[in-house]
Amino acid sequence: MSKSPFLFGTTVSVDSFTNREEEVAKLTKNLTQGINTMLISPRRWGKSSLVEKVIYKLNTEKSQFRTVSIDLFSVSSEEEFLELFAKEVIKASSSVLQDWVNAGKEFFQQLIPKLSLGLDPLTDFSLSFDWNELKKHRTEILNLPEKIAEAKGIEFIICLDEFQNLSSFQEYEQLEKAMRATWQRQKKVTYCLYGSKRHMMTDIFNNPSKPFYRFGAILMLQKIKREKWISFIVDSFAQTNKTISLEVATWIPTLMKDHSWYVQQLAHYTWQSTDKVAGIEEINNALQELIHANSPLYQREIETLSTTQVNLLKAISSNESKLSSKESILKYHLGTSASVTKNKGILINADVITDENGTLEFLDPAFELWFQKLFFRKSFELK
Numbered sequence: 001m002s003k004s005p006f007l008f009g010t011t012v013s014v015d016s017f018t019n020r021e022e023e024v025a026k027l028t029k030n031l032t033q034g035i036n037t038m039l040i041s042p043r044r045w046g047k048s049s050l051v052e053k054v055i056y057k058l059n060t061e062k063s064q065f066r067t068v069s070i071d072l073f074s075v076s077s078e079e080e081f082l083e084l085f086a087k088e089v090i091k092a093s094s095s096v097l098q099d100w101v102n103a104g105k106e107f108f109q110q111l112i113p114k115l116s117l118g119l120d121p122l123t124d125f126s127l128s129f130d131w132n133e134l135k136k137h138r139t140e141i142l143n144l145p146e147k148i149a150e151a152k153g154i155e156f157i158i159c160l161d162e163f164q165n166l167s168s169f170q171e172y173e174q175l176e177k178a179m180r181a182t183w184q185r186q187k188k189v190t191y192c193l194y195g196s197k198r199h200m201m202t203d204i205f206n207n208p209s210k211p212f213y214r215f216g217a218i219l220m221l222q223k224i225k226r227e228k229w230i231s232f233i234v235d236s237f238a239q240t241n242k243t244i245s246l247e248v249a250t251w252i253p254t255l256m257k258d259h260s261w262y263v264q265q266l267a268h269y270t271w272q273s274t275d276k277v278a279g280i281e282e283i284n285n286a287l288q289e290l291i292h293a294n295s296p297l298y299q300r301e302i303e304t305l306s307t308t309q310v311n312l313l314k315a316i317s318s319n320e321s322k323l324s325s326k327e328s329i330l331k332y333h334l335g336t337s338a339s340v341t342k343n344k345g346i347l348i349n350a351d352v353i354t355d356e357n358g359t360l361e362f363l364d365p366a367f368e369l370w371f372q373k374l375f376f377r378k379s380f381e382l383k
């Protein structure tokens with residue numbers, strides 16, 4: 001049996017990566033021309049995959065650029081962040097162990113790094129510092145890439161995923177100011193900062209009263225176009241000796257509203273339940289499976305909401321346009337018009353809904369199908 005051509009739950013940068021030619025070109029151009037770039041989109045539309053693709057491309061082309069990518073998801077203190085940052089920068093600057101040891105001596109003035117070799121000393125090591133010293137001299141770490149780049153005649157591209165996680169650190173405001181002040185002046189280092197909490201990211205980078213305001217270009221990542229998804233699905237089926245017609249394939253991105261993660265997931269289940277030719281029956285089976293697989297997640301999501309918030313979702317899901325009107329408030333039990341406004345804000349902030357030119361929509365297409373089935377007994381079977 002051949003492997004599924006569709007992937008979800010992990011970043012896709014080589015296999016299963018599709019389209020995004022313009023975004024790849026734009027991001028590559030920015031990062032190689034010294035323009036710091038922030039990437040923002042709702043969850044699972046493909047930020048990490050896009051950056052991974054660009055990094056992969058840059059690494060395979062021989063150039064003066066050294067790339068560093070760090071996922072800050074599991075980093076829980078400033079100390080850990082600074083140590084990891086220093087380590088990854090040193091590691092990317094050379095593949096030679098002796099250079100790493102030298103870097104520890106050569107590039108620090110105030111701080112004294114303790115370097116210990118990892119299980120495989122040829123590929124790994126760790127750095128640590130005295131915490132009190134580190135706090136006093138954090139800029140020495142933040143400026144490390146510039147110093148190494150100057151000394152070695154190279155340039156760094158540094159990508160930090162889940163950047164908004166830093167804002168939970170105890171002394172974040174000081175760190176934030178130091179990062180901005182130091183990174184701003186660097187000539188040989190370019191940053192790509194992105195993360196899955198859209199509203200936190202927007203607040204960090206788009207708020208005039210915050211240090212990172214106007215740090216660089218903000219790229220709002222859009223969805224992949226439906227036509228592109230359709231041809232990707234049809235081709236991927238064909239390459240694995242199965243068939244799906246244009247018409248049937250169209251259902252997949254249509255049902256999933258072109259949401260990257262869900263299109264891959266629904267395409268995968270459809271592919272899996274197809275023996276030779278995929279039809280509506282296979283799509284229906286796949287959709288059942290998808291909703292079933294995700295329902296514990298949706299259940300948990302609903303449990304975090306108040307009754308009036310759930311009621312507001314019901315109204316939105318019924319395409320009610322005048323949510324604050326007396327009629328809607330009575331019909332859906334929305335509380336008061338003040339609570340409608342407040343709940344709208346909360347749901348938007350939590351990325352449950354989004355305001356598309358004045359119309360409120362669910363952000364998660366499968367959650368919406370699940371929700372409609374649960375509350376309105378609406379069937380999502382295609383006929």
Ligand SMILES: Nc1ncnc2c1ncn2[C@@H]1O[C@H](COP(=O)(O)OP(=O)(O)OP(=O)(O)O)[C@@H](O)[C@H]1O
Nearest residue numbers: 008009018043044045046047048049196260261264
């Ligand atoms: N260019 C692409 N081509 C095909 N599938 C993609 C592409 N980009 C993303 N995907 C699909 O979407 C899923 C989510 O992608 P990714 O993890 O890159 O998104 P993200 O925006 O970083 O998500 P999060 O906000 O959760 O960090 C992938 O697992 C993959 O299935």
Ligand SMILES: [Mg+2]
Nearest residue numbers: 047048161196
């Ligand atoms: Mg991501």
